[in-house]
Amino acid sequence: MADYAYLIPLFPLAGAILIFFFGRWLPWKGSLLGVAAVFASMVMSISLFHQYLNGTLKVPFELSWSWFAAGIYPFEVGVLLDGPSLILLLVVTVVSFLVQFYSLGYMRDSPRFKRFFSYLSFFTFSMLGLVVANNYLQFFVCWEVVGLCSYLLIGFEFERDAAAGAGNKAFLTTKLGDLGFYAGLLLIFAVMGTFNFGQITTHLQDGSVSPRLAMIIGLLIFCGTIGKSAQFPLHVWLPDAMEGPTPVSALIHAATMVAAGVYLLARAYPFFMLAPEGLEIVAWVGGITAVFAATIALTSDDIKKILAYSTISQLGYMVMALGVSGYGAGLFHLTTHAAFKALLFLAAGSVIHAVHTNDIWKMGSLSKQMVTTTITFFIGAAALAGVPGLAGFYSKEMILGAAYGTQHHALFALGCLGAFMTALYMMRACSLVFLGEPRDRERFTHAHESPWTMTIPLMILAALSVVAGKLLLHNGLINRLMEMPGISETRESGIAAVIATSSALLGIILGYGIYLARWIEPKTLAAVFRPAYVLFRNKWFIDEIYWALFVRPIMRLADKIASFDYDVLDQIGVDGFGAATEWFSKLDGWIDDTFVDGFVDGTGRFVSRMGAMARTIQTGLVQNYLLIITAGFVFLAIFWNIF
DSSP states (O other): GGGGTTHHHHHHHHHHHHHHGGGSSGGGGGHHHHHHHHHHHHHHHHHHHHHHTTSSSSSSSSEEEEEEEETTEEEEEEEEEEEEHHHHHHHHHHHHHHHHHHHHHTTTOOTHHHHHHHHHHHHHHHHHHHOOOOOOHHHHHHHHHHHHHHHHHHTTTSSSHHHHHHHHHHHHHHHHHHHHHHHHHHHHHHHOOOBHHHHHHHHHHHTSSSSHHHHHHHHHHHHHHHHHHHHHTTTTTTHHGSSSOHHHHHHHHHHHHHHHHHHHHHHHHHHHHHHHHHHHHHHHHHHHHHHHHHHHHHHHBBBHHHHHHHHHHHHHHHHHEEEEETTTHHHHHHHHHHHHHHHHHHHHHHHHHHOOOOOOOGOGGGOOOOHHHHHHHHHHHHHHTTOOOOOOHHHHHHHHHHHHTOOOOOHHHHHHHHHHHHHHHHHHHHHHHHOOSSSHHHHHHHHHOOOOOHHHHHHHHHHHHHHHHHHGGGGGGHHHHHHOTTTTOOOOHHHHHHHHHHHHHHHHHHHHHHHHHOSHHHHHHHHHHHHHHHHHTTTGGEEEEEHIIIIIIHHHHHHHHHHHHIIIIIIIIIIIIHHHHHHHHHHHHHIIIIIIIIHHHHHHHHOOOOOOOOHOOOOHHHHHHHHHHHHHHHHHHHHHHHO
């Protein structure tokens, strides 16, 4: 099976192409073909994972084929199967299959139904191609295709200005991070002459790369993670990405685009092992992002944006884990987070499908109308909050344990604060959406449970959100999958676990007291903490700051350049050149008419007149001709005698 692993990304690619060009003639406009293609990839991924578990697949397993050559340097395209790639293959294919299945019901009335499934399949292909890549060049190509697909899907409803703007914002913001990634790739090739992961690790281990250079390369690659995984300060695109259809949000937030950034950081880990000082920067970026995004989620009223800021926060946890040498913990949380975050987004989509609004203050008491959605959303929320026994509990505890065990006490405190706020804003969302009294009676009355094509994926993801953590911890499976030579992860199971769990439970209790028991009215609480509320409500004014510092000055500069182009370059260079050309053309025409044509016409007239004169000699009288001949002879005789 491993010899055919390259088919895993090719199935969705074939599906995307067939749907795009021939979907109109296929059943359900080709959507079933897209689901079937991803299902085939999922079956192969599960089979490979099973082979790894029973010992018939030895990792790392690598295949490569020649792609092209540049001088003496050959470039390859290949497949690398190891612990991280096996678990990511499983995550991407399972979540993508469930999202596509869910979309059969959610997107059935879309006028671009065929195109949507083509884009989804192409999105899945690009992520799978990135996961199995055995070299940075192939990784980067698929990385950019992932960005393209996100642009197409976020702006899928491009007739709405908000969706079109969100697509542009996501594309441009992530490109800033990609510049650093690209610079890192250039340095890698300049120093080592290869992009292959294994060969790069060998170069790093044999001392041919200095620790300082390794840190520079690692941090440049980390710039790509900051962009794709929405870390501060390039986080601003991800909340706006909610303008895309809800299944797109689930796929982006759970298994594709944002997961790619964390996976990239994991692939670049050998650079940081040689220069561990760079991990401190990584850890603090993640820790700050985790808390920063959680504060905004506390005051958001849009159910999808609450989950979006939650994703930014959880990605911060993953990055922080990798920064405190919790390599396995970070990827463990990436895996469990995919299950419950996909569940939460799809459940939110079920709610939006029923009440036709994203505003949580226009909902309430939906548990009476949507039982399946309510139960599954609560399971996802509990897993995200870190309730003991659920998937999120184990992975988040491992992250905070790694921070505490490596003496990063400040980061541990930030992590616990983030856990408290996560539990609080998820309890807020659950209370306002599903419990209490309906605040919009008309929407409540018309709310109904979603069709089975939408609820079945919810139930499967809910089950995974319960059991995924325990399954991956069974017999130390996660440690074997995420084993990184040279890294000895430290985990603290005592006081750190108690503090972290208590933080989450305190957030749940406080959320219950504010939004259900009404110990204090939310408006009163907002008034008491008004400065913080205004700051969080306005997203720390980051968008406004960026607008003032970057967007507006650049737009003004662009206006001035445009004015200079029109008033100077166009007038002097373009219009002036055109006017000069026109004047020279007129001069050339006058010279042509006066001299050239005059000489030609004058020659013609001269010949014509001489011909007319010559014709007068032709009288037709023989005696005249004899007279002229005689006169000629006389003239010649006289001329000869004189000279």
